[in-house]
Amino acid sequence: MNIVLLGAPGAGKGTQAKLLVEAYKIPHISTGDIFRAALSEGTPLGLEAKKYMDAGELVPDQLVIDLMDERLSQEDTAPGFILDGFPRTAAQAVALDEALHASGRVIDVALSIDVDPEVIVKRLSSRRTCADCGRITNVDEGEVCVVCGGKLEQRADDNEATIRNRLSVYAQQTEPLISYYQAKDILVAIDGDRPVETVWADVKAACER
Ligand code: AMP
Numbered sequence: 690m691n692i693v694l695l696g697a698p699g700a701g702k703g704t705q706a707k708l709l710v711e712a713y714k715i716p717h718i719s720t721g722d723i724f725r726a727a728l729s730e731g732t733p734l735g736l737e738a739k740k741y742m743d744a745g746e747l748v749p750d751q752l753v754i755d756l757m758d759e760r761l762s763q764e765d766t767a768p769g770f771i772l773d774g775f776p777r778t779a780a781q782a783v784a785l786d787e788a789l790h791a792s793g794r795v796i797d798v799a800l801s802i803d804v805d806p807e808v809i810v811k812r813l814s815s816r817r818t819c820a821d822c823g824r825i826t827n828v829d830e831g832e833v834c835v836v837c838g839g840k841l842e843q844r845a846d847d848n849e850a851t852i853r854n855r856l857s858v859y860a861q862q863t864e865p866l867i868s869y870y871q872a873k874d875i876l877v878a879i880d881g882d883r884p885v886e887t888v889w890a891d892v893k894a895a896c897e898r
Contacts, residue, residue, distance in 0.1 A: 690713055690715065690769040690797055690798070690896060691769050691770055691789070691796050691797050691798075692709065692770070692771045692772065692797065692798055692799075692800065692896065693771070693775075693776070693798070693799040693870070694706060694773045694774075694799075694800055694802065694868070695800065695801040695802070695863065695866060695867060696800075696801055696803065696804070696881060697803035697804065697806065697855075697859045697860075697863075698809070698813065698852070698855045698856070698859065699809040699816065699852070700802040700803065700809065700881045701737065701802055701804070701881045701885070701888060702774065703719065703773060703825060704825060704885055705800075705888060705892050706719070706771045706773045707804065708885075708889050708892070708893075709771050709896070710718055712769075712893065712896075713771075713896075715766075715768055715769035715770055716765050716766060716769060716770050717738075717773060718757075718766075718771065718772055718773065718775070719771055719773040719775075720748075720753060720756070720757065720773075720774045721742075721773075721774045722773075723750065723756065724738040724739075724742060725742075725762075725844075726887070729780050732803075734752075734756070737752065738752075739897045741848055742845070743845060743846065743851070744851065744852070744854065745846055745850075745851040745854035745855040745858060747778065747858060747862060750778055750780045750784075753775065753777075753781060754781060754784040754785075755769070757775055757784075757785065757788070758784075759779075761785075761788055761789070761792075762792070762897050772785075776863075776866060776867075777859075777862060777863045778863065778866075779862075779863045779865060779869065782869050782870075782894060796870070797876060797896075798875050798896055798898075799866075799870035799873075799875050799876045799877070800876075800877050800879055800892060800895055800896075801870075801876060801877070801878045801879065802879050802881035802888065802892075803878055803881055803882075804881040805882060805884045808882055809856060810853065810856070812827075813847045814847065814848070814849055814852065815827045815828040815869070816828075816843070816844065817830065817843055818841070818842055818843075818844060819836070819837060819839040819841055819842075820841070820842050821834065821837050821839025821840070822834060822837040822839055824836055826841065833864075841878060868897060877891075877895035877898075879895065881891060
């Protein structure tokens with residue numbers, strides 16, 4: 690099962706991706722996570738990506754496309770994969786199709802998780818991530834992860850000005866991909882402004898249809 694998750698930043702793609710990993714035992718590939726890991730290791734890729742991430746802008750297409758060509762050529766993606774945060778532009782979507790075609794694969798389903806932008810601003814401003822276990826929670830939990838005791842941190846790009854820019858970049862550059870996948874008859878739109886389990890029921894049904 691080859692899955693693309695569309696949806697604005699903060700729509701809940703990462704949360705649903707984790708549930709998909711458990712259900713299908715296929716890798717979760719998040720370009721944002723790859724860039725953040727590269728940045729914390731101080732690699733040239735991470736330092737280059739940081740320039741764009743801090744402003745809420747997109748990293749240049751060719752850099753992302755090359756990175757993903759390499760990632761999708763790895764053996765663990767053969768049984769399937771969940772793409773979270775990629776593709777984000779028409780050029781990336783076309784490059785993805787070409788790379789998959791070359792290895793006899795296609796995207797089976799594109800899920801668009803839809804949430805009102807003002808709800809997203811509130812969600813992201815209060816989002817916190819555990820520095821140790823990676824669990825995503827919110828500011829109400831305090832400063833320490835209730836599961837592992839790690840420190841809860843706020844992402845550098847989860848401040849209101851950057852959030853609003855990320856949402857406008859999403860509307861301009863990524864939302865058009867909804868029609869791209871609709872034209873291929875593989876798009877399923879899901880209301881993401883509901884409890885995680887309710888959204889998950891729809892996500893699972895869409896993957897099993
Ligand atoms: P995310 O964690 O998906 O919200 O991504 C965080 C940031 O990483 C984005 O705001 C972009 O700067 C960068 N990024 C992640 N994925 C992509 C992509 N597919 N194309 C361009 N930039 C990306």
